[in-house]
Amino acid sequence: MATNRTFTMIKPDAVADGHTGAIIKMIEEAGFRIVAIKKTLLTGERAGQFYAVHSERPFYQGLCDYMSSGAIVPMILEKENAVADFRKLIGATNPAQAEEGTIRKLYAKSIESNAIHGSDSDENAAIEGSFFFAATEEY
Numbered sequence: 001m002a003t004n005r006t007f008t009m010i011k012p013d014a015v016a017d018g019h020t021g022a023i024i025k026m027i028e029e030a031g032f033r034i035v036a037i038k039k040t041l042l043t044g045e046r047a048g049q050f051y052a053v054h055s056e057r058p059f060y061q062g063l064c065d066y067m068s069s070g071a072i073v074p075m076i077l078e079k080e081n082a083v084a085d086f087r088k089l090i091g092a093t094n095p096a097q098a099e100e101g102t103i104r105k106l107y108a109k110s111i112e113s114n115a116i117h118g119s120d121s122d123e124n125a126a127i128e129g130s131f132f133f134a135a136t137e138e139y
């Protein structure tokens with residue numbers, strides 16, 4: 001059964017380009033409630049842990065370098081059908097294939113620097129949320 005939470009982070013390119021506010025506005029206007037939020041940095045090692053599932057992929061090292069290149073804004077979000085609805089809001093991994101009006105269509109630069117993360121399952125949403133936030137940081 002679908003839970004009502006997902007995890008996201010605004011990635012370094014979008015934060016550095018000053019799109020944090022615009023992206024949060026889109027997220028709230030789409031009906032998501034922000035449960036937890038902060039601005040932080042990932043070390044290369046922590047980025048590697050977060051994306052461990054991709055460790056055999058050719059883009060893994062580049063992805064870890066990119067994700068540790070600047071500040072990110074992780075968030076836990078709440079809404080009915082959160083995981084699927086949020087994936088719809090952000091659009092395809094490759095912005096060239098993302099639908100009009102999606103966050104990645106508007107703000108992503110490339111398949112790697114694609115502005116925002118969205119969990120792909122309820123299970124991963126819970127794991128990823130607790131990677132960044134303690135239960136006491138959730139409101």
Ligand code: GDP
Nearest residue numbers: 059062063092093111112113114116117118120
């Ligand atoms: P997501 O669930 O849409 O974020 O996509 P994935 O879980 O498949 O990939 C994780 C992240 O790795 C993506 O958001 C991109 O930042 C990056 N990525 C995925 N595929 C590629 C690729 O083919 N090349 C490069 N350079 N980066 C990729």
